[in-house]
Amino acid sequence: MSVTPNPRRGYLLGLLAYSVWGMFPLYFKTLDGTPADEVIVHRVLWSALFSLGLLLIWRHKGWWQELYEHPKRFMVLAASGTLIASNWLIYVWAVHYDRMVEASLGYYINPLVNVLLAMLFLGERLRRLQWVAIGLAAIGVGLQVWSLGKVPWISLALACSFGFYGLIRKQAPVAALPGLAVETWMLVPVALAWLWINPQAASMQSEFLGSTQMFWLAAAGPVTLLPLLCFNEAAKNLPYASLAFLQYITPTVLLLLAVLVFNEPFAASSFIFFGFIWAALALYSWDALRVLKQGRKALPEK
Numbered sequence: 001m002s003v004t005p006n007p008r009r010g011y012l013l014g015l016l017a018y019s020v021w022g023m024f025p026l027y028f029k030t031l032d033g034t035p036a037d038e039v040i041v042h043r044v045l046w047s048a049l050f051s052l053g054l055l056l057i058w059r060h061k062g063w064w065q066e067l068y069e070h071p072k073r074f075m076v077l078a079a080s081g082t083l084i085a086s087n088w089l090i091y092v093w094a095v096h097y098d099r100m101v102e103a104s105l106g107y108y109i110n111p112l113v114n115v116l117l118a119m120l121f122l123g124e125r126l127r128r129l130q131w132v133a134i135g136l137a138a139i140g141v142g143l144q145v146w147s148l149g150k151v152p153w154i155s156l157a158l159a160c161s162f163g164f165y166g167l168i169r170k171q172a173p174v175a176a177l178p179g180l181a182v183e184t185w186m187l188v189p190v191a192l193a194w195l196w197i198n199p200q201a202a203s204m205q206s207e208f209l210g211s212t213q214m215f216w217l218a219a220a221g222p223v224t225l226l227p228l229l230c231f232n233e234a235a236k237n238l239p240y241a242s243l244a245f246l247q248y249i250t251p252t253v254l255l256l257l258a259v260l261v262f263n264e265p266f267a268a269s270s271f272i273f274f275g276f277i278w279a280a281l282a283l284y285s286w287d288a289l290r291v292l293k294q295g296r297k298a299l300p301e302k
Helices: 007-022 024-031 036-057 063-069 072-096 100-121 128-148 153-171 176-197 199-207 212-218 220-237 240-246 249-261 270-298
Strands: none
Touching: 007 024, 007 220, 007 240, 007 249, 024 072, 024 212, 024 249, 036 072, 036 176, 036 212, 036 220, 063 176, 072 100, 072 153, 072 176, 100 128, 100 153, 100 240, 100 249, 128 270, 153 220, 153 240, 176 220, 212 220, 220 240, 240 270, 249 270
């Protein structure tokens, strides 16, 4: 049964998801002493448990039967789970090794990747002002990449992995919460295999059971799943190109934290590059609000 998209709901959930993701370094910096791969293992295990708890609270009738009757959907969720786990690993590694500015560039590139994917795979088309916004953003991203003087592999890997993840989840005929639960549980065997291969890490976990560190690692479950749940719901209610532009919230918050809180270097010339991107975001947002208002006026009075 198809559900009529609700753009207002989509924008609100998208804003919430991207704002929370922008503040993720405040959480991951509390785990500085824990290797990135170990953090990802905990994200998988605690996310799996948390998603199971959410499913018990918010029942989705018939979701397992529907998946069982369409086994190809498991393959789709396995692919999306692999993409999001790769994105997690790269992001946590970047935060741990003070590469947050490069990570923020990745999430500035990501909306351009998403718009390209929307046109290639979903047949979406842009309005004139949206094309102007895309052009401004592309100039800003291009200048920033050029200023680095090297291929920003962290940025490109983050942008492409999350771009294709969102594309798969938008097209997957699976509700947001059950889909997230299946994704994370499919990654559990990989996480357990990692613990088996690294017995020292497993023994260290038992040493600080009940400690503050274990609390922060266990918090990876809700910290990971709640914004992803909002994102997947937003993806069902918005055109993918529009959802893409909301993502500029994440790297903007991330960049501000990197420079103002964590004192990472930021060249004065970068304000010019990011000025193009912020202008693009403002223009795209204004156009989206204009279209939403016109849509409300067009609705018949009851």
